[in-house]
Amino acid sequence: MELAPTGHWVGDDICVSFESWTRQRKIVSIGTNAGAEPLPFQGWHHFKEAFAPEVVARAVRESERPVTRCLDPFGGSGTTALACQFLGVAPTTIEVNPYLADLIEAKLTAYDADDLVADLGRIVRAVGTLRADMSRFAHMPVTFIESSATERWIYDRAVARRIAIHLEAIECLARPHHRRLFKILLGGMLIAVSNVVVNGKGRRYRKGWMNRRTAPAKVDALFRQRCQSAITEIHAHRHRRHRGHTLLRGDCLQQLDQVDAADLAVFSPPYPNSFDYTDVYNVELWMLGYLDGSASNQSLRHATLCSHVQIKREFKPAPAGSLRLTRALNRLRRERDALWSSWIPDMVGHYFYDMHQLLTKLSRTLSTQGEVWAVVGDSRYAGVQIPVARVLADYAPALGFCVKSITPFRSMRVSAQQGGQQQLDESLIVLQKLD
Numbered sequence: 001m002e003l004a005p006t007g008h009w010v011g012d013d014i015c016v017s018f019e020s021w022t023r024q025r026k027i028v029s030i031g032t033n034a035g036a037e038p039l040p041f042q043g044w045h046h047f048k049e050a051f052a053p054e055v056v057a058r059a060v061r062e063s064e065r066p067v068t069r070c071l072d073p074f075g076g077s078g079t080t081a082l083a084c085q086f087l088g089v090a091p092t093t094i095e096v097n098p099y100l101a102d103l104i105e106a107k108l109t110a111y112d113a114d115d116l117v118a119d120l121g122r123i124v125r126a127v128g129t130l131r132a133d134m135s136r137f138a139h140m141p142v143t144f145i146e147s148s149a150t151e152r153w154i155y156d157r158a159v160a161r162r163i164a165i166h167l168e169a170i171e172c173l174a175r176p177h178h179r180r181l182f183k184i185l186l187g188g189m190l191i192a193v194s195n196v197v198v199n200g201k202g203r204r205y206r207k208g209w210m211n212r213r214t215a216p217a218k219v220d221a222l223f224r225q226r227c228q229s230a231i232t233e234i235h236a237h238r239h240r241r242h243r244g245h246t247l248l249r250g251d252c253l254q255q256l257d258q259v260d261a262a263d264l265a266v267f268s269p270p271y272p273n274s275f276d277y278t279d280v281y282n283v284e285l286w287m288l289g290y291l292d293g294s295a296s297n298q299s300l301r302h303a304t305l306c307s308h309v310q311i312k313r314e315f316k317p318a319p320a321g322s323l324r325l326t327r328a329l330n331r332l333r334r335e336r337d338a339l340w341s342s343w344i345p346d347m348v349g350h351y352f353y354d355m356h357q358l359l360t361k362l363s364r365t366l367s368t369q370g371e372v373w374a375v376v377g378d379s380r381y382a383g384v385q386i387p388v389a390r391v392l393a394d395y396a397p398a399l400g401f402c403v404k405s406i407t408p409f410r411s412m413r414v415s416a417q418q419g420g421q422q423q424l425d426e427s428l429i430v431l432q433k434l435d
């Protein structure tokens with residue numbers, strides 16, 4: 001037997017290598033959304049904020065310490081963990097959003113493709129006979145499902161009925177990991193069959209949505225097509241150099257205490273740009289039953305890193321140690337009246353309180369010479385720049401790290417909410433744990 005150039009033998013199986021998964025593509029940037037969409041698994045849910053898996057491969061390759069365990073405290077779409085499985089590294093991932101946590105776990109789990117095909121057949125047969133129980137949507141915000149109580153709605157009633165029937169059919173499956181996978185595959189198409197689009201600026205109705213309704217049959221056709229393509233991907237990539245994973249659900253600042261040790265941490269935290277991930281995944285969270293009322297929505301928002309002003313929190317002050325942050329916060333406070341939310345200076349201060357805590361916990365978790373590879377983004381409010389990578393570098397020495405490099409690699413546009421089109425840096429910062 002010959003070893004394929006991009007594969008590795010494990011027992012009698014040839015493993016899919018990282019390079020086969022990424023098809024040795026050329027990428028222009030390792031930053032967010034660097035064309036990862038066409039990669040197998042990464043299309044299950046369009047995740048704009050995902051970084052390129054190549055950043056994980058580089059981190060593993062360039063780490064001075066051999067990497068057997070890698071940690072991502074902000075799992076998102078699971079890029080780090082999935083890349084680790086192909087690289088032969090044991091991944092530990094933390095994610096606060098329960099829909100995204102399920103998305104990650106669905107990608108990392110091992111399946112038997114024949115069993116999946118059989119269960120897909122069961123779902124398809126069941127949706128032909130089941131009746132929709134619309135009471136599952138009763139607790140949701142009134143604008144979600146067409147009704148006489150509202151003038152605009154995200155789902156036409158007939159479409160919502162097809163979604164409900166699919167959920168019921170999925171819930172009848174015996175295997176919990178199959179239920180999770182099919183629910184996630186349904187989740188990834190929910191926006192496509194809705195009357196809205198979601199982007200970095202939030203959710204808005206499609207142009208002329210009233211006259212361009214989604215045919216209910218599209219739910220059935222799209223679901224079947226997405227499942228068939230996902231099963232093909234799963235089967236083609238079933239042999240990975242590392243097959244296990246650890247997924248912790250909840251706030252990483254709490255969950256990190258459960259992580260014993262790691263040789264490397266590769267992650268991208270939310271940026272302090274007032275973008276709340278809970279909003280971005282609101283449709284999936286409600287429609288798939290992850291939220292059961294406004295209280296659960298609020299508690300999820302509270303558990304996320306302090307990077308937005310959508311909820312009032314008890315804002316904690318930024319830890320001392322960065323003169324450039326103190327100066328930026330003073331300027332922000334002076335500009336408070338010109339800001340679109342007077343909470344912004346406090347939010348930015350608390351953002352660094354959280355990031356300081358994160359680095360403190362990572363310093364305890366990482367082995368000596370273990371590295372942190374973090375993709376971070378700057379923000380700007382009322383002309384005041386928040387240089388995130390530089391501030392983290394200021395904190396690093398007191399927390400037991402040396403700064404190996406800071407590489408700006410892309411410029412982001414300032415959001416419309418932040419009032420302009422100026423460019424902002426996104427950077428890769430690499431820290432190394434000292435003895």
Ligand SMILES: C[S@@+](CC[C@H](N)C(=O)[O-])C[C@H]1O[C@@H](n2cnc3c(N)ncnc32)[C@H](O)[C@@H]1O
Nearest residue numbers: 050051074076077078079095096251252304305
């Ligand atoms: C920029 S995204 C990560 C993207 C990821 N690198 C990828 O490639 O898919 C940040 C993620 O952090 C999650 N998050 C926010 N606050 C968190 C917290 N306190 N603990 C764990 N995850 C959190 C968000 O839900 C979001 O999925």
